[in-house]
Amino acid sequence: MRDIGNSTAIQNMLHHFKVSTDDLQKVISEALSKGGDYADLFFEHTFSNNISLRDGEVNRASSNIDYGVGIRVVIGDQTGYAYVENTRLDDMLRAARTAAGIANMPKEQNPINVTPLTFNNYYKIRKEWPDVSVEDKKRFVQQLNDRVFDLDRRVVKASVSLTDSTSYVLFFNSQGVLSSDYRPMGILAVSCTMEQNGSLESGYASRAYRKGFEFLTLHLIETLAHEAVAQTSLMFEAIKPKGGEMPVVMGAGGSGILLHEAIGHAFEADFNRKNVSIFSDQLGKQVCNPHINVVDDGTVENARGAINVDDEGVAGQKTYIVKDGVLESYLHDRISARHYGVQSTGNGRRQSFRYTPLPRMRVTYMESGNVPEEDMIKSVEYGVYVDNFTNGQVQIGAGDFTFFVKSGYLIEKGKLTQPIKDINIIGNGPQALADITMVGNNLKIDEGAWTCGKDGQSVPVGQGLPSVLVSKLTVGGE
Amino acid sequence: MIENKHKEIARWAMEFALKNGCNASRVSVVTGQNNSIEYRNTQLDKLQQSSENKLFIEFFVNGRYGSFSTNRIEKAELEMSIKNGIASTRFLAEDIFRQLPHSDRYYKATKDDDLDLFDASYYDYTIDQKLDLARATVEEVYQTDSRIVSVMASFDDGCGSEYFVASNGFEGESRDSAFSLTAEVALKTESDARPESYWYDSRVYFSDLQKSGIAKKALGRAIRKIGQKKIKSGRYTMLLDNTVSLRLFAPLVSAMYGSALQQKSSFLINRLGQQVVSDKLTVIDDPHIHRAFGSRWFDGEGVATKRQTIINKGVLDMYFIDTYHSLKMNTEPTISSPSVISAELGTRNFTELLQSLNKGIWITGFNGGNTNSTTGDFSFGIEGYLVENGVATQPVSEMNITGNMLQLWQNLMEIGCDPRDNSSWRFPSMVFDDINFSGL
Numbered sequence: 001m002r003d004i005g006n007s008t009a010i011q012n013m014l015h016h017f018k019v020s021t022d023d024l025q026k027v028i029s030e031a032l033s034k035g036g037d038y039a040d041l042f043f044e045h046t047f048s049n050n051i052s053l054r055d056g057e058v059n060r061a062s063s064n065i066d067y068g069v070g071i072r073v074v075i076g077d078q079t080g081y082a083y084v085e086n087t088r089l090d091d092m093l094r095a096a097r098t099a100a101g102i103a104n105m106p107k108e109q110n111p112i113n114v115t116p117l118t119f120n121n122y123y124k125i126r127k128e129w130p131d132v133s134v135e136d137k138k139r140f141v142q143q144l145n146d147r148v149f150d151l152d153r154r155v156v157k158a159s160v161s162l163t164d165s166t167s168y169v170l171f172f173n174s175q176g177v178l179s180s181d182y183r184p185m186g187i188l189a190v191s192c193t194m195e196q197n198g199s200l201e202s203g204y205a206s207r208a209y210r211k212g213f214e215f216l217t218l219h220l221i222e223t224l225a226h227e228a229v230a231q232t233s234l235m236f237e238a239i240k241p242k243g244g245e246m247p248v249v250m251g252a253g254g255s256g257i258l259l260h261e262a263i264g265h266a267f268e269a270d271f272n273r274k275n276v277s278i279f280s281d282q283l284g285k286q287v288c289n290p291h292i293n294v295v296d297d298g299t300v301e302n303a304r305g306a307i308n309v310d311d312e313g314v315a316g317q318k319t320y321i322v323k324d325g326v327l328e329s330y331l332h333d334r335i336s337a338r339h340y341g342v343q344s345t346g347n348g349r350r351q352s353f354r355y356t357p358l359p360r361m362r363v364t365y366m367e368s369g370n371v372p373e374e375d376m377i378k379s380v381e382y383g384v385y386v387d388n389f390t391n392g393q394v395q396i397g398a399g400d401f402t403f404f405v406k407s408g409y410l411i412e413k414g415k416l417t418q419p420i421k422d423i424n425i426i427g428n429g430p431q432a433l434a435d436i437t438m439v440g441n442n443l444k445i446d447e448g449a450w451t452c453g454k455d456g457q458s459v460p461v462g463q464g465l466p467s468v469l470v471s472k473l474t475v476g477g478e
Numbered sequence: 479m480i481e482n483k484h485k486e487i488a489r490w491a492m493e494f495a496l497k498n499g500c501n502a503s504r505v506s507v508v509t510g511q512n513n514s515i516e517y518r519n520t521q522l523d524k525l526q527q528s529s530e531n532k533l534f535i536e537f538f539v540n541g542r543y544g545s546f547s548t549n550r551i552e553k554a555e556l557e558m559s560i561k562n563g564i565a566s567t568r569f570l571a572e573d574i575f576r577q578l579p580h581s582d583r584y585y586k587a588t589k590d591d592d593l594d595l596f597d598a599s600y601y602d603y604t605i606d607q608k609l610d611l612a613r614a615t616v617e618e619v620y621q622t623d624s625r626i627v628s629v630m631a632s633f634d635d636g637c638g639s640e641y642f643v644a645s646n647g648f649e650g651e652s653r654d655s656a657f658s659l660t661a662e663v664a665l666k667t668e669s670d671a672r673p674e675s676y677w678y679d680s681r682v683y684f685s686d687l688q689k690s691g692i693a694k695k696a697l698g699r700a701i702r703k704i705g706q707k708k709i710k711s712g713r714y715t716m717l718l719d720n721t722v723s724l725r726l727f728a729p730l731v732s733a734m735y736g737s738a739l740q741q742k743s744s745f746l747i748n749r750l751g752q753q754v755v756s757d758k759l760t761v762i763d764d765p766h767i768h769r770a771f772g773s774r775w776f777d778g779e780g781v782a783t784k785r786q787t788i789i790n791k792g793v794l795d796m797y798f799i800d801t802y803h804s805l806k807m808n809t810e811p812t813i814s815s816p817s818v819i820s821a822e823l824g825t826r827n828f829t830e831l832l833q834s835l836n837k838g839i840w841i842t843g844f845n846g847g848n849t850n851s852t853t854g855d856f857s858f859g860i861e862g863y864l865v866e867n868g869v870a871t872q873p874v875s876e877m878n879i880t881g882n883m884l885q886l887w888q889n890l891m892e893i894g895c896d897p898r899d900n901s902s903w904r905f906p907s908m909v910f911d912d913i914n915f916s917g918l
Contacts, residue, residue: 051570054741057570057571057572057573058570058571059542059543059570059571059572059573059576060543060544060570060573061543061544061545061563061566061567061569061570062544062545062546062547063544063545063546063547063559063562063563063566064546064547064548065547065548065549065550065559066548066549067548067549067550068549076521077521077523078521078522078523078524078525079523079524079525079526080524080525080526081524081525081526081527082526082527082528083528085530085531085549085550098527099525101525101605102522102524102525133566133569134566134569134570135569138569138570156742157741157742157743159741191743193741193742193743193852195742199853200742200743200747200852200853201852201853202743202850202851202852240855240857240880243711243878243880243914243915243916244711244916244917244918245917245918261846274518274628274630274664275627275628275664275666275672276627276628276664276672276674277672278670278671278672279670280670280672281670282670354528354530356524356526390848391846391848392846393845393846393859394845395674395845396672396674397664397671397672397673397674398671398672398673398674398703398706398861398875399670399671400845400859400861400875400876401845401846402845402846402847402859402878403846404846404847404848404857421850421855422848422850422853422855422856422857423857423878423880424846424847424848424857424858424859424878424880425878426845426846426859426876426877426878427876428876430670474708474876474877474878474916474917474918475878475916476847476857476858476878476879476880476916477857477878477880477914477916478880478881478914
């Protein structure tokens with residue numbers, strides 16, 4: 001079993017990057033030579049692989065290697081950043097001098113006491129991806145394709161993609177924090193197109209976890225094949241509802257996109273530090289029903305959004321954003337934590353060594369309430385039930401958020417009736433949060449391949465929700 | 479910047495792949511440099527500098543296809559990676575359509591070819607100059623209005639170059655630069671909402687970049703948003719702003735790719751030569767415009783680009799078919815993707831279009847949404863203004879437009895004459911009839 005979260009792991013990672021703690025101290029010292037008050041180094045070596053199937057054959061493979069170190073210098077809220085694509089001491093020192101340019105008051109550096117960080121491992125794996133051959137992966141991809149065609153004669157096309165990645169990460173900062181992490185990821189996705197009476201419809205299903213090869217099972221293949229085919233079948237029956245304001249029942253699971261877009265981004269502390277979020281003045285205030293608790297959690301085992309340690313050397317943790325309806329905490333990186341005089345919540349994340357860390361979500365969900373989903377549906381005279389989404393977006397200042405509904409159902413007189421598809425739903429974050437009138441007893445964390453984009457950086461995330469009733473959102477339609 | 483060492487490693491990697499089992503191979507080496515400065519309110523917020531290299535290699539092994547990319551461009555490591563990549567490719571199913579383009583289709587460089595895509599003064603501009611520009615942009619508006627809570631200006635520049643070789647005789651090189659200046663302004667009003675907006679310019683040459691007025695424009699756009707609200711649902715005439723008009727054209731382009739057509743996930747299958755949209759729409763791909771983003775002599779396969787009509791008075795004139803999909807679909811190849819696309823212009827400018835609108839909604843921004851690539855059904859969040867008797871009377875937001883792409887473009891009534899020329903997609907303001915808006 002690989003060492004993770006302890007001193008041995010750190011020693012292994014120093015060896016992996018061919019650097020010593022003396023080297024790290026020299027680079028930090030250079031980074032702070034012009035007067036910065038904080039500096040950190042983020043080493044990353046990522047291997048990623050993809051195999052894909054089209055027209056019944058696994059006929060494409062690609063791999064990528066990315067390697068480098070990012071050097072950041074902070075003075076107050078200001079950031080200097082540079083990176084190099086090797087770990088040679090001379091090149092790292094040169095990049096450190098570039099990043100140091102954010103400050104201009106030369107000063108002497110005191111030696112740093114190195115403190116290895118220990119933490120829990122939330123992504124224990126059995127078989128590491130680098131030990132798996134293309135041949136071993138290929139059979140699962142082929143099986144998924146074959147199952148999709150077996151399940152429905154209307155299937156005319158299927159495509160399957162399997163992506164795995166493994167990142168080796170080493171972090172050191174001017175406070176002496178030294179940490180390392182080993183981050184696996186597996187993503188399996190299938191899409192299919194079906195033809196019925198001359199019409200075509202497509203559907204999609206995916207799963208993503210911080211797991212090794214054990215992630216691929218016959219059960220997973222069966223689940224994804226059924227999901228993709230069922231979703232595509234539904235599309236032939238589905239209509240677009242008449243648009244306008246109406247009650248929306250968000251089904252458990254992927255509906256966590258409501259939290260992610262409606263409030264999650266607006267709670268990221270950089271937006272609030274800059275005073276541009278609609279929630280900038282709301283900390284400590286009642287923002288919704290007192291039965292509502294919203295969490296952003298890096299400790300959900302093997303989840304796509306789980307992090308043992310964030311990209312600023314802060315251990316993975318669970319953070320209540322909303323507790324009993326009160327805005328409890330923003331999501332902090334080190335810069336915003338210092339600005340607000342609190343501890344970082346471990347949300348400092350980045351796409352890769354090429355980017356500065358920012359406050360980012362991990363796995364965002366609402367804790368369960370006590371209302372059965374059927375009671376919510378019964379309470380709606382006319383509205384929609386939605387549970388399958390592709391993407392969302394938010395305007396931080398205005399608070400307007402949207403999410404695109406791939407499929408769902410009309411609710412008429414308290415019952416699910418006609419399937420619906422391809423509509424956008426739009427609302428305003430604080431208002432939508434206040435308009436959640438019922439919280440279900442069925443929290444489900446969605447396990448799809450969700451990726452969050454912000455400031456040009458993508459990071460893997462997760463989301464979940466028990467079924468909730470939002471009394472009023474604007475539903476697209478005809 | 480591509481140096482001889484990059485060319486040597488690209489040629490070496492290709493030869494090494496051929497010696498170790500590939501029947502054919504294609505390699506590109508890309509180098510780039512980027513600088514970014516962000517100035518917020520009264521201080522420098524972020525200074526970032528970077529440079530990078532990347533090698534991308536494709537393996538064609540007895541009818542099988544794989545690829546590998548890395549930023550570890552050292553021979554010893556590349557040798558191992560290339561051997562591993564070829565070994566992995568051998569495990570794949572045979573795909574006889576994976577071939578390099580016929581060499582007749584390749585771009586052949588001549589000495590006169592220069593699209594003027596690189597500012598030779600790129601390295602002369604100092605950090606201080608760039609910082610001064612970002613600061614001056616913020617100072618255009620900072621503290622000029624009590625409602626301002628944040629002004630951010632960013633100056634970004636980058637240059638990149640690529641060297642590209644294929645084993646059946648292609649060799650090509652390209653180089654470009656880009657400079658951009660962006661301002662973002664957020665306001666605090668009586669409500670908790672913070673209306674925000676942005677403006678930017680982006681150019682190949684620093685000397686062409688708009689250096690003043692960017693923040694003023696962003697502030698003006700933010701102020702105009704104050705009081706946004708949703709209005710009654712219904713079918714309205716839609717005036718689409720030139721800053722966002724490409725958003726509604728993008729799904730049409732996606733549906734023209736060989737990959738979407740072959741996988742039956744396109745709503746333009748079997749529509750070549752047919753009237754698919756309004757006869758008011760003609761769209762051209764012109765890859766050889768000097769100093770234009772997107773201009774290029776060859777595509778991602780090395781195939782020579784040329785001026786082509788994509789849509790001619792509403793008739794679909796071409797698909798984007800690369801070598802692989804042309805063989806797979808048994809059709810003639812065209813080009814793998816468009817370069818610089820623009821609509822044939824009308825005669826009236828934005829103001830004239832606005833004034834001609836009795837009642838409608840002028841869309842200035844999109845908020846999320848998506849298009850079903852198989853059916854063309856779409857639904858997007860929008861913001862903009864209610865227009866009554868030729869005047870924008872009420873800022874609107876939190877609304878959706880919903881419909882089908884082909885029907886939407888059938889409803890095109892008029893094309894303006896005001897495209898922004900700082901993008902590779904150049905679409906003017908446009909007016910569409912009878913669009914479904916959801917609001918109250």
